[in-house]
Amino acid sequence: xxxxxxxxxxxxxxxxxxxxxxxxxxxxxxxxxxxxxxxxxxxxxxxxxxxxxxxxxxxxxxxxxxxxxxxxxxxxxxxxxxxxxxxxxxxxxxxxxxxxxxxxxxxxxxxxxxxxxxxxxxxxxxxxxxxxxxxxxxxxxxxxxxxxxxxxxxxxxxxxxxxxxxxxxxxxxxxxxxxxxxxxxxxxxxxxxxxxxxxxxxxxxxxxxxxxxxxxxxxxxxxxxxxxxxxxxxxxxxxxxxxxxxxxxxxxxxxxxxxxxxxxxxxxxxxxxxxxxxxxxxxxxxxxxxxxxxxxxxxxxxxxxx
Amino acid sequence: xxxxxxxxxxxxxxxxxxxxxxxxxxxxxxxxxxxxxxxxxxxxxxxxxxxxxxxxxxxxxxxxxxxxxxxxxxxxxxxxxxxxxxxxxxxxxxxxxxxxxxxxxxxxxxxxxxxxxxxxxxxxxxxxxxxxxxxxxxxxxxxxxxxxxxxxxxxxxxxxxxxxxxxxxxxxxxxxxxxxxxxxxxxxxxxxxxxxxxxxxxxxxxxxxxxxxxxxxxxxxxxxxxxxxxxxxxxxxxxxxxxxxxxxxxxxxxxxxxxxxxxxxxxxxxxxxxxxxxxxxxxxxxxxxxxxxxxxxxxxxxxxxxxxxxxxxxxxxxxxxxxxxxxxxxxxxxxxxxxxxxxxxxxxxxxxxxxxxxxxxxxxxxxxxxxxxxxxxxxxxxxxxxxxxxxxxxxxxxxxxxxxxxxxxxxxxxxxxxxxxxxxxxxxxxxxxxxxxxxxxxxxxxxxxxxxxxxxxxxxxxxxxxxxxxxxxxxxxxxxxxxxxxxxxxxxxxxxxxxxxxxxxxxxxxxxxxxxxxxxxxxxxxxxxxxxxxxxxxxxx
Numbered sequence: 001x002x003x004x005x006x007x008x009x010x011x012x013x014x015x016x017x018x019x020x021x022x023x024x025x026x027x028x029x030x031x032x033x034x035x036x037x038x039x040x041x042x043x044x045x046x047x048x049x050x051x052x053x054x055x056x057x058x059x060x061x062x063x064x065x066x067x068x069x070x071x072x073x074x075x076x077x078x079x080x081x082x083x084x085x086x087x088x089x090x091x092x093x094x095x096x097x098x099x100x101x102x103x104x105x106x107x108x109x110x111x112x113x114x115x116x117x118x119x120x121x122x123x124x125x126x127x128x129x130x131x132x133x134x135x136x137x138x139x140x141x142x143x144x145x146x147x148x149x150x151x152x153x154x155x156x157x158x159x160x161x162x163x164x165x166x167x168x169x170x171x172x173x174x175x176x177x178x179x180x181x182x183x184x185x186x187x188x189x190x191x192x193x194x195x196x197x198x199x200x201x202x203x204x205x206x207x208x209x210x211x212x213x214x215x216x217x218x219x220x221x222x223x224x225x226x227x228x229x230x231x232x233x234x235x236x237x238x239x240x241x242x243x244x245x246x247x248x249x250x251x252x253x254x255x256x257x258x259x260x261x262x263x264x265x266x267x268x269x270x271x272x273x274x275x276x277x278x279x280x281x282x283x284x285x286x287x288x289x290x291x292x293x294x295x296x297x298x299x300x301x302x303x304x305x306x
Numbered sequence: 307x308x309x310x311x312x313x314x315x316x317x318x319x320x321x322x323x324x325x326x327x328x329x330x331x332x333x334x335x336x337x338x339x340x341x342x343x344x345x346x347x348x349x350x351x352x353x354x355x356x357x358x359x360x361x362x363x364x365x366x367x368x369x370x371x372x373x374x375x376x377x378x379x380x381x382x383x384x385x386x387x388x389x390x391x392x393x394x395x396x397x398x399x400x401x402x403x404x405x406x407x408x409x410x411x412x413x414x415x416x417x418x419x420x421x422x423x424x425x426x427x428x429x430x431x432x433x434x435x436x437x438x439x440x441x442x443x444x445x446x447x448x449x450x451x452x453x454x455x456x457x458x459x460x461x462x463x464x465x466x467x468x469x470x471x472x473x474x475x476x477x478x479x480x481x482x483x484x485x486x487x488x489x490x491x492x493x494x495x496x497x498x499x500x501x502x503x504x505x506x507x508x509x510x511x512x513x514x515x516x517x518x519x520x521x522x523x524x525x526x527x528x529x530x531x532x533x534x535x536x537x538x539x540x541x542x543x544x545x546x547x548x549x550x551x552x553x554x555x556x557x558x559x560x561x562x563x564x565x566x567x568x569x570x571x572x573x574x575x576x577x578x579x580x581x582x583x584x585x586x587x588x589x590x591x592x593x594x595x596x597x598x599x600x601x602x603x604x605x606x607x608x609x610x611x612x613x614x615x616x617x618x619x620x621x622x623x624x625x626x627x628x629x630x631x632x633x634x635x636x637x638x639x640x641x642x643x644x645x646x647x648x649x650x651x652x653x654x655x656x657x658x659x660x661x662x663x664x665x666x667x668x669x670x671x672x673x674x675x676x677x678x679x680x681x682x683x684x685x686x687x688x689x690x691x692x693x694x695x696x697x698x699x700x701x702x703x704x705x706x707x708x709x710x711x712x713x714x715x716x717x718x719x720x721x722x723x724x725x726x727x728x729x730x731x732x733x734x735x736x737x738x739x740x741x742x743x744x745x746x747x748x749x750x751x752x753x754x755x756x757x758x759x760x761x762x763x764x765x766x767x768x769x770x771x772x773x774x775x776x777x778x779x780x781x782x783x784x785x786x787x788x789x790x791x792x793x794x795x796x797x798x799x800x801x802x803x804x805x806x807x808x809x810x811x812x813x814x815x816x817x818x819x820x821x822x823x824x825x826x827x828x829x830x831x832x833x834x835x836x837x838x839x840x841x842x843x844x845x846x847x
Contacts (some may be wrong), residue, residue: 190673196652197631198690198740199660212677 034294041290048284052097059091064246071260074269081273083257089273092248096277099243100250101284104230107164107171111229112222115172119179120206123187134180137173145170146235153241163242167232171225178221182214216295223292227285234281250277317487317520318344318367323380323390325362325371325544336362336375338544346487347518351535351552353525353567355755356726359544364490364524368405369397385487402429406481410493412473416465423461426480435484448479451516452509471502478510482517489514489521495530499618499782500826507533507828508839526755528567529828532556533835540564552832567756568830575612575767577808578792583642584609584744584776585630590639592622592629599625601800602639607744607793612770612777614791614808616784616823622800623780627746630778631665644743661691664737668749670729674721680707680732681717687739706735710765727758734765738773746778751786763789784827788812796820 031039051058060079061067064087072082080089122130140148149166156162186192187210195209236242237251245252257274264271320342326333337359344350344367352360365371369382369389382389384405389397401407406429409415416425426448427441436444442461449457452475465473474494481489494510495503511534514521523534531538531552538555540547540563548561559565585607592600600622607613615623628634630641632652641648643663649655667673674683684703688694694702704714710731721729730750737745747766751759767790769775779790787794787808794811796804798819804811816824828834 190667190669191675193633194665194667194673194736197633197660197665198687199652199655199657200690208678209675213675 030298037290038294041287041294044283044287045291048097048101048287051094052101055094055098059088059094061088061091063091063095063248065091071270073267074273080276081270083253087246089253089257089276092253093250093276093280095248096250096253097280099247100230100233100237100281103160103164103243104226104233107168107229107233108222108226110164110168111171111225112175112218114168115175115177116179116218117206118172119176120183120210121202122176122180123183123210124202124205126184126187130180133176137176140170140173146232149232149236150239150241153236158241158244160243160247163233163236167229167236171229171232175218175221175225179214179218182217183210186210186213220292220296223288223295227288230281230285250281253277315346316343317346317348317385318342319381319383320363320367321381321383323363323366323382324378325359325366325375326378327362327372327375333376336544337366339380340541340544340546342367342539344488344520344522346520348537349514349521349523349535351523351525351531351538352541353528353531353538354541354547355526355757357543358541360524360541361492363541364492364522365407367488367490367522368401368407370401399433403433403435403484404486405488405490406484406486408474408477408481408489408491408494410496412477412494413465413470415477416473418465421462421464422468422476426461426476426483430484433484441483445479445483448482448513449476451513452476452479453505454479469502471498471506474498474506475509478506478513482513482519485517485519487520489519491521491523491534493525496525496527500784500828501618501822503530504826504828504835504838508835510534511835527828528756529830529834532830532832533828540567556830556832574788575790575792578608578611580608580611580793580807582609583607584644585778586642587626587630588640588642590626590629590641591637592625592634593637594625594634598637599800600629600636603797603800603802605795605802605805607776607778609776610770610774611792612779612790613793613795614779614781614787615795615797616781616787617797617803618782618823620799621797623782623797624748625800626797627665627748627778627780630746631663657691661687661740662743663746664740664742664744665746665748666730666733666737666750669753670726670733671721673733674729674736676721678720679717680719680721680724683721683732684735684739687736691740702739706739709738709769710735725758726754727761730754730758730762731765734762734769738769742775744776744778746780748780749782750779752781752783759786766790784824796823 031042034042067078067082067086067088069078069082070084070086072078072086074081078088078090080093082088083092118133122133149170152166153162156166192205192209195205200209233242233249234251234254237249238255240252240255242251243249254274254277260273261271261275320340322339322341323337324335324339325337327336328334340359340363342350342363352364354360362372362375366377366382367384369384369392371377377390380390384400389400416422423442423445426445427436427438430436430441430444431438435441445461446457449460454460454472454475460468460472460476468476478494491510495506498506507530521534523531525531535552537549538552539549540555540561542563547563548555548559550560555564559568583606585605587603587605590600590603591598603622603626605613605615605626615626617623625634629636632648632650632655635650641650643659648659652660681703684706685699688699688702703717707714707716712728712731712735716724716728716732721732724732733750750766751762754762763786766777770777777790779786781787791808794804794806794808795802796811796817796819803819804817811820812824825838
């Protein structure tokens with residue numbers, strides 16, 4: 001039997017005392033408990049970011065510095081040899097991180113800006129605007145995106161700005177769909193109704209009431225979308241309509257040196273050269289997905305059974 | 307209730323049971339060493355506020371713990387076998403066979419893809435207690451005993467084709483089908499209307515008595531447990547407060563905590579004389595699409611008073627609130643607020659009109675943005691309506707917190723770090739921040755425990771006195787009405803059935819619907835249900 005003082009006080013009501021943590025200490029705590037795959041992913045991603053940021057200091061030669069020695073084998077002077085017109089492969093790999101990753105990040109951001117904003121607007125409106133946007137998105141999604149991108153690029157011309165805009169618009173259809181689907185569940189909550197009753201504008205409701213509550217799935221989607229955008233850019237570059245020479249880019253590097261692969265039977269290192277940029281793409285894709293998986297698991301709220 | 311059968315045969319014996327739950331990266335004690343003894347044919351009521359560990363204890367009586375919980379000590383002897391030591395595989399032979407469970411939300415517990423009769427008899431057939439045809443025959447008899455309509459054919463329906471009250475009774479039939487020794491009822495009537503609750507309660511009690519089954523009845527409603535249980539055990543913070551037979555417990559509760567539970571129902575407001583109207587609805591019709599839900603509703607709300615709108619779900623109470631706030635423009639009629647007719651649609655109303663009418667919701671959980679702190683939640687209306695900034699705003703937020711009896715330490719908390727009662731208080735503070743004249747309270751206490759309810763109601767009354775607020779109080783709970791209302795409006799199927807001062811409405815003679823509603827509210831008398839059932843039976847014949 002217990003006998004406690006029974007004078008009622010609202011403050012004294014049972015509520016689990018939760019320790020306040022800063023974002024950084026939370027991250028450290030999460031990182032300590034994270035699986036090895038996620039740690040690997042985080043390390044690889046930060047390495048790529050480091051390389052991209054400090055490319056001019058890390059690369060032994062300039063991005064499009066031409067030496068009078070095309071197809072040079074691997075050596076002390078050229079670690080991974082030179083390409084068909086005599087540019088150092090290692091330097092181009094390092095600069096490629098900057099261009100390919102940078103453009104992919106910019107494109108993904110743009111596609112989330114477009115798709116996210118329209119998706120939120122559609123979810124809040126839920127009438128004519130929703131219908132108009134959703135049906136237009138259906139039409140865009142019905143056309144295979146790689147072919148559509150090729151068509152648009154040949155109409156508008158191939159340059160980095162067009163490339164970014166076209167891929168962002170095509171990819172924003174998927175972001176639109178996801179945002180609208182998750183936002184519709186939040187729009188019906190009482191706190192959104194309360195904000196409406198207060199007379200808040202659509203901008204406030206989108207940014208302050210809904211967005212913070214749908215962020216976890218959007219961030220997870222951001223990681224996946226980034227990989228797809230990255231691969232699309234690489235594919236377009238490989239086809240010759242992506243990032244244009246002399247800018248270093250992993251997709252076009254694969255294409256330019258693809259023929260070297262047939263020399264693998266004579267010199268295994270020569271055969272490996274075109275695979276290096278491909279491996280760089282693959283490694284980043286895998287790493288990002290590891291991180292996204294971890295994040296999804298963490299925010300899904302599923303409690304592991306013992 | 308009957309004491310005809312000998313009850314010295316102990317069926318369930320729990321000793322020193324300790325259960326922990328895992329949250330926030332560590333283990334918390336949920337049940338801290340509780341003893342429980344239940345004899346065959348005995349019904350025990352477990353009561354307590356949420357977080358008291360009553361559901362965890364109820365499930366543990368079956369040897370089951372929810373994911374994220376573990377039993378760390380004590381024994382659970384069921385008919386001589388210690389379930390706490392038994393592996394899951396062997397416990398499964400008891401579950402759905404010798405012990406069954408009736409969950410709170412029947413709608414969420416049935417598989418929507420199978421017919422009711424299949425689900426009712428499934429475990430009976432699986433354990434080979436009866437073959438299919440006799441199990442079906444038995445189910446028909448159970449349905450009949452539970453007063454379900456068309457007992458022969460109701461089993462052919464799917465869960466969505468019957469009402470909530472009927473579904474809860476089908477679940478009772480399912481639990482009874484294998485003729486278990488023990489049934490756990492986990493708040494089985496909490497989600498039901500008062501009028502439905504009475505029917506479900508009396509049929510549950512009849513059937514448990516008929517088969518002399520032992521039962522544990524978990525609830526936070528004292529009046530309900532008084533009808534069902536032979537013995538009542540009061541729990542708090544995972545510990546036993548006291549245990550006594552129902553009659554003794556009702557007559558003379560010993561512990562202070564139990565006494566405080568009892569006193570909640572005694573709260574009563576002195577009725578005020580009606581003054582000039584601040585809000586009046588005249589001939590309001592409203593519809594969702596083509597379905598008309600309000601028919602010529604007239605409601606007068608005197609300034610500075612509380613008008614309670616009473617009725618069961620689907621009666622149009624909440625729709626009335628939506629019309630007043632402008633969320634659902636009416637199809638006919640007018641809403642006049644402080645002498646001026648309000649525009650129908652929310653978008654056409656001025657900021658000032660929006661400010662003066664505020665709303666408090668039933669579910670405080672969903673009424674606050676889980677990503678905003680208390681400071682943001684209360685501060686926003688101050689900034690939005692009154693243009694307060696910086697220090698002025700910060701001071702006002704603190705003042706508001708003080709008004710709702712909370713401290714400044716709550717400022718940085720998120721809604722998930724508050725208890726149910728605290729959440730509702732923050733919602734009240736948010737409404738007060740706009741400095742309104744009129745507040746709509748939509749079932750604000752129905753999701754809360756009794757003792758917390760009392761706190762909220764007292765707070766609302768105090769605020770009304772201090773600030774001269776007018777409340778429109780939507781509820782289906784008559785004891786809440788008695789506690790807070792000056793005027794009462796009874797609604798049924800979109801019509802106003804009765805309207806007037808509290809004493810006038812609660813004084814006989816009543817219109818038929820008011821009579822049904824009032825007589826269905828459980829009283830703290832263990833014989834109440836027996837008397838009521840007998841009376842209704844007489845009237846039917």
